Amino acid sequence: MITEQQKKLMREAIALSSRNIDNGGGPFGAVIVKDGKILARGANRVTADNDPTAHAEVNAIREAARILGTFDLSGCEIYTSCEPCPMCLSAIYWARIDHIYYANTQYDAKAIDFDDSFIYEELSLPKQQRSIPAERMLGEEAIEAFDKWRNKEDKVEY
Amino acid sequence: MITEQQKKLMREAIALSSRNIDNGGGPFGAVIVKDGKILARGANRVTADNDPTAHAEVNAIREAARILGTFDLSGCEIYTSCEPCPMCLSAIYWARIDHIYYANTQYDAKAIDFDDSFIYEELSLPKQQRSIPAERMLGEEAIEAFDKWRNKEDKVEY
Numbered sequence: 001m002i003t004e005q006q007k008k009l010m011r012e013a014i015a016l017s018s019r020n021i022d023n024g025g026g027p028f029g030a031v032i033v034k035d036g037k038i039l040a041r042g043a044n045r046v047t048a049d050n051d052p053t054a055h056a057e058v059n060a061i062r063e064a065a066r067i068l069g070t071f072d073l074s075g076c077e078i079y080t081s082c083e084p085c086p087m088c089l090s091a092i093y094w095a096r097i098d099h100i101y102y103a104n105t106q107y108d109a110k111a112i113d114f115d116d117s118f119i120y121e122e123l124s125l126p127k128q129q130r131s132i133p134a135e136r137m138l139g140e141e142a143i144e145a146f147d148k149w150r151n152k153e154d155k156v157e158y
Numbered sequence: 159m160i161t162e163q164q165k166k167l168m169r170e171a172i173a174l175s176s177r178n179i180d181n182g183g184g185p186f187g188a189v190i191v192k193d194g195k196i197l198a199r200g201a202n203r204v205t206a207d208n209d210p211t212a213h214a215e216v217n218a219i220r221e222a223a224r225i226l227g228t229f230d231l232s233g234c235e236i237y238t239s240c241e242p243c244p245m246c247l248s249a250i251y252w253a254r255i256d257h258i259y260y261a262n263t264q265y266d267a268k269a270i271d272f273d274d275s276f277i278y279e280e281l282s283l284p285k286q287q288r289s290i291p292a293e294r295m296l297g298e299e300a301i302e303a304f305d306k307w308r309n310k311e312d313k314v315e316y
Contacts, residue, residue, distance in 0.1 A: 002295050010296045018303040024314070027307040047314040052229045052253040053216050062209055071210045081300045083292070086281055087252060090245030092290060093277045095210040100292040103300030112304050113315060119251045123244055124282055132250060134241075134258040137160045138168045142239045142261030145176040146270050149185040156182070156205040157271060 009033055009079045010103060016043050016056070017081035024048045026114070030056040030080035032064040032073065032097070039076065040064035056080060057088035061095050071158060073097050082109055085116035086123055167191055167237045168261060174201050174214070175239035182206045184272070188214040188238035190222040190231065190255070197234065198222035214238060215246035219253050229316060231255050240267055243274035244281055 009031060016029025026044035033039060042060030046052055057080050065071055073095040078084075082104040084092060092100060106116045122130050149155065167189060174187025184202035191197060200218030204210055215238050223229055231253040236242075240262040242250060250258060264274045280288050307313065 002293075007296060011299065014296065014300045014303060017300065018306060021303065021307055021310060021313075027303040029303075046229050046252075047316055050223050050227055050229050051220050052223055052231070053211065053220055053249050058211050062211055065208050065210055069208055071204050071208050073210070081303065083294075085248060085252075087245050087248035089281065090243060090248065090277050091211050093280060094204075094243075094245060097290065100290055101295055102292060103294065103296045104304060105294070105297065108297070108301060108304055112308050119248050120281070122251060123247065123278070132255065132258060134260060135160070136241075136261065136263070137259055138165060138172065138261045139263070139266070141169065142172045142175065143266060145172060145179065145185040145187075145239060146262060146266055148176060148179055150270050152179060155179075158184075158205055 005036065006079075006101065009038065010081075010101060012038060012041075013056075013079045013081045014103060016041055020044060020056075027112070028056040028080070028082050030060040030078055032060045033077045033079060034064075034068075034075060040067055053087065055085065055088050056082075057084050058091050061091055061097075065095065071095070077101065082106075083116070085109075085114075086119050163194065164237075164259065167196065168239075168259060170196060170199075171214075171237045171239045172261060174199055178202060178214075185270070186214040186238070186240050188218040188236055190218045191235045191237060192222075192226075192233060198225055211245065213243065213246050214240075215242050216249050219249055219255075223253065229253070235259065240264075241274070243267075243272075244277050 020043035028044040040063035045054040077099040083102040178201035186202035198221035200214045203212040235257040241260040
C-alpha cells in the first residue's frame, strides 16, 4: 500500500531525474529518506563529472552518509526514479538501507541504452565466462594484510 | 602467464592495503594501470571517510577518471588486493576497464567479516526473495524523463 506521502517522495526523485537532463546529466534521480523526511538527493553526474560511479543512488548515499556522519544508513529508505543497477544495489546493501522504492525498471533503462541488465547478467555468470577477464595472483602475499587486520585490536569494523 | 612487472603492480596494491590499516582504513588497496604505468591509487576509506561507497576500487576508478578527464577507462587495467565486491565489479564494468587482477578472494574477505559473498548471493536471487525489499511505484510518471532523454538531441551518451 503506497501512501500519498510516499508518492510525494518518489515525485521528488522523478523531478530530479528530469531536471538533471536539462543540467547536462543522465535521466536518473534519487532521494534518501529518514523519518519521513528527505535527507539527501542525488542525480546521475557520470558524464558531467567524469565519474563512472556517480549514479543517482551512489551520490545520494554519499551525501546522506556525509550529513549523518556515519557509513551506516540503517533506518533510511531510498526512492529512486529507476531500479538500481547492480553497483547501486550493492551500495544500498553496504549502506544498510532498509527499503527500496523505484519507478522505471532496468528494462526501461535498457530501452534508452543504459544497459544495467547486461551487468546483472554478467554478475550472474561464473567468473571465467564474464566478458572482463579476472585473474588471481599473489594471494599468498595479499593475505598478510588480512592477517594484520584480524590481529588489530582497535579496528573499526563494519 | 604473470610477468614480473605485473607482480610489481599487484605488490603496490597489496602495500596500499596494508598501509591503509595503519591509516585508519580497511585492508584493501587497488591501482589502475594504463600503458604499464600506475595512473591512480585507491584504498578502502569507508569508516575513515564515512562513505559506504569508498571501496579501494571505486576510489581508484574515481581518481583515474578525474586524472584522464573521462568517464571511460577503456585501455586501463585494475590490480586489486582483493576480488572486487559486486559494487566494485559493477563500477569496473561501467568504467569499461579491460582486465581485472586480484589477490585475496571474496572468501578470504568473508573470513575477516567483510561479507561480499552475501551481496553476491543477494544479487543472484529474484527481487522478491532479497533481504532488502524493493517496491515499484509511479512507473507511469517516471517514464516521462526517459522519453525526454530519448528525444534530447545534444545528449552525451555512455
